[in-house]
Amino acid sequence: DFQMTQSPSSLSASVGDTVTITCRASQGISNLVAWYQQKPGKVPKVLIYAVSTLQSGVPSRFSGSGSGRDFTLTISSLQPEDVATYYCQSYNSVPWTFGPGTRVEIK
Amino acid sequence: QVQLVQSGAEVKKPGASVKVSCKAFGYSFTSYYMHWVRQAPGQGLEWMGTINTSDGETRYVEKVQGRVAMTRDTSTTTLYMELSDLRSDDTAVYFCARGGWLELWPFEYWGQGTLVTVSS
Numbered sequence: 001d002f003q004m005t006q007s008p009s010s011l012s013a014s015v016g017d018t019v020t021i022t023c024r025a026s027q028g029i030s031n032l033v034a035w036y037q038q039k040p041g042k043v044p045k046v047l048i049y050a051v052s053t054l055q056s057g058v059p060s061r062f063s064g065s066g067s068g069r070d071f072t073l074t075i076s077s078l079q080p081e082d083v084a085t086y087y088c089q090s091y092n093s094v095p096w097t098f099g100p101g102t103r104v105e106i107k
Numbered sequence: 108q109v110q111l112v113q114s115g116a117e118v119k120k121p122g123a124s125v126k127v128s129c130k131a132f133g134y135s136f137t138s139y140y141m142h143w144v145r146q147a148p149g150q151g152l153e154w155m156g157t158i159n160t161s162d163g164e165t166r167y168v169e170k171v172q173g174r175v176a177m178t179r180d181t182s183t184t185t186l187y188m189e190l191s192d193l194r195s196d197d198t199a200v201y202f203c204a205r206g207g208w209l210e211l212w213p214f215e216y217w218g219q220g221t222l223v224t225v226s227s
Binding site for chain 2: 032034036038043044045046049055085087089091092093094095096097098099100101
């Protein structure tokens with residue numbers, strides 16, 4: 001079965017740090033990868049789609065990159081409001097598949 | 108503006124069925140694919156399936172195939188997700204989400220979620 005894995009599962013960083021979250025697909029996929037942010041008790045919000053395209057209204061400190069099997073979400077200059085769980089998603093074929101999530105906290 | 112408004116929380120017994128609705132506002136309903144995603148308590152997001160709101164064609168994840176039915180009513184711009192033979196591990200918040208006018212598109216808009224609790 002196709003899977004998306006994420007690392008780390010959680011991290012704690014200081015305000016202003018650069019944070020990197022990695023997602024790996026179980027097989028090579030196209031560039032149809034998105035990243036979502038879900039704050040506690042809230043609905044998921046798309047941050048990045050097509051690997052590196054920033055969704056309208058999302059701060060430019062969020063960026064995405066990658067190809068093949070490995071994809072990355074980077075938060076440059078972490079802010080207190082970035083505390084959330086982040087999910088990668090492959091949407092290039094059925095089933096659309098989410099990674100297990102990475103919880104980001106402030107140190 | 109685009110809004111997806113879901114029906115309220117449900118409590119069901121094992122073996123029963125549940126039908127969750129999602130009413131769409133603020134855009135051309137039949138121009139966008141719609142999806143259902145669920146999230147068990149404290150767990151991650153699980154895609155359940157998608158429906159082409161134009162022709163009603165559906166595609167489901169294998170895990171719920173045979174127990175799920177996604178339908179739409181274009182006259183009321185409402186989406187439905189019915190899950191039958193409920194089990195305790197179906198306890199989750201169920202979200203509807205709007206995809207794109209192309210099938211392969213991420214989920215830009217989400218409903219507020221509907222908690223379905225399966226308990227005897």
